[in-house]
Amino acid sequence: MAMPTIKQIRAYTVRGGGADYHDQGEGHWIDSQISTPMSKYPEYRAKRRSFGLNVLGTLVVEVEASDGHIGVGVTTAGELGAFIVEKHLARFIEGQKVTDIEKMWDQMFHATLFYGRKGIVLNTISGVDLALWDLLGKVRDEPVHAMLGGPVRDELIFYATGARPDLAKDMGFIGGKLPLKHSPAEFDAGLKANLDQLADMRNRVGDDFWLMFDCWMSLDVEYATRLAHGAAEYGLKWIEEALPPDDYWGYAELRRNVPPGMWVNTGEHEATRWGFRMLMEMECCDVIQPDVGWCGGVTELIKISALADAHQKLVIPHGSSVYSYHFVITRHNSPFSEFLMMAPQADEVVPMFTPLLEGEPVPENGRIKASALDKPGFGVSIAADADLARPYEH
Ligand SMILES: C[C@H](O)[C@H](O)[C@@H](O)[C@@H](O)C(=O)O
C-alpha cells in the first residue's frame, strides 16, 4: 500500500495545564514552596511561577497526512515552539512519507544544532516526533506500543509525585515522591524541616511504601549528601535531580557519597543520546528519567533506552502521560512509571495533562492495563473545548 505523505504541519499554543503542567492556578501544590535553583532569592522562593516556571505554556503539534489522518503531539514549548515548528521545522516534514520518521528527526536535529541541542528546541522536536508517531499509528491503525515491539508485561505500575504520598498509598500507588520544600538557602533549619516532613510521611505510610525526594536541580553536593544521609533513617528510596543538569561531576561525586542502596536519579532536563551517554559513562546516576516530550521524542528515547540497557540502567521516564506509557510497556528496563498528581491538593487521580486530552488513561489502584493503550497512535486527541491559538503560519 502506498504510504501517504504529510500535507501540512501546524503548531498551536494553549494555556492552563496540559503538557506544561506547571501552568496552574493559585493554590495548586505544584506551585507551593518548592526548592529550586532560584530559592536563594527570597523574592522567588514561595512560588515557582514567580520566576516564570509556567512562562512557556503548552505546544500542540498537528501533522495532517494526504489521506486525511491527523497525528498530534504535545509538549512544553508555547509560542517559541510554535515559531520553531512553523518557521523552521515545517520544511523537513511537509511532503515526506509518514513512515520516514528517522530522516525527519535527523534533519530537524541537525538543522537546529546551531541554536538547539537541548532545552526548548529539543522539546519542540520531541513534540513533532510524538505527532509523527501518532500519525503513523493512525495510518497503520496500530497503537504506538505495537510499533515499538509490543508489551512485555500486562500492566503499567506507578509511583505518584505530589504533596500527599500518604493519600497516594491509599490509592494503590507503589510509592510517593515529595517535592523538596526547603533549599540550602534556609541552612540547617531548612534541612531539618525537610527531614521532619519525611519522618512524618514515613510514619503515615509505614515501611513498605517507597518515599522519594525530588530536589528539582536546587542543591549542591554537600547539602545533598547531608540530606541523603539524614533521609536514610526514613528509608528514602532515591534522591532525584539534586543538582543542575550540567553538573555531571557533582552527580558522580554525590553518587559516591550517598548511603549504600539509595538511588541517585536524574535526567528529566537532559536531552538526546549524547546527554544520557554522559550521565551513564560518568556514573552520575542509578536510574535515568528522560521526559519523552523533552528528550527528543520516541525516536530519540529508543536510542537512549538501548544505551541504558547496555549500561544495565533503568529508564523511568519523567511524567509524560500516555506519550511515555506506550514506550515503557515495551521495555524490560522500564519496570514502573511516574504519575504526576495534578489535582490541586494531590488528593485524587485526574489525567496528568488535564484538561488538554480526550481519552487520556489514568491509573486505577496505581496501575494501567496494557489493553487500555490499544488504540491507534497514542490513543488520545485534543479536547474539543481546548482554547488553541495558532500564533504563526508558514
Ligand atoms: C514535583 C517536581 O517539583 C516537579 O514539578 C516535577 O515536574 C518533576 O521534577 C517530576 O519529577 O515530576
Ligand SMILES: [Mg+2]
Ligand atoms: Mg523530577
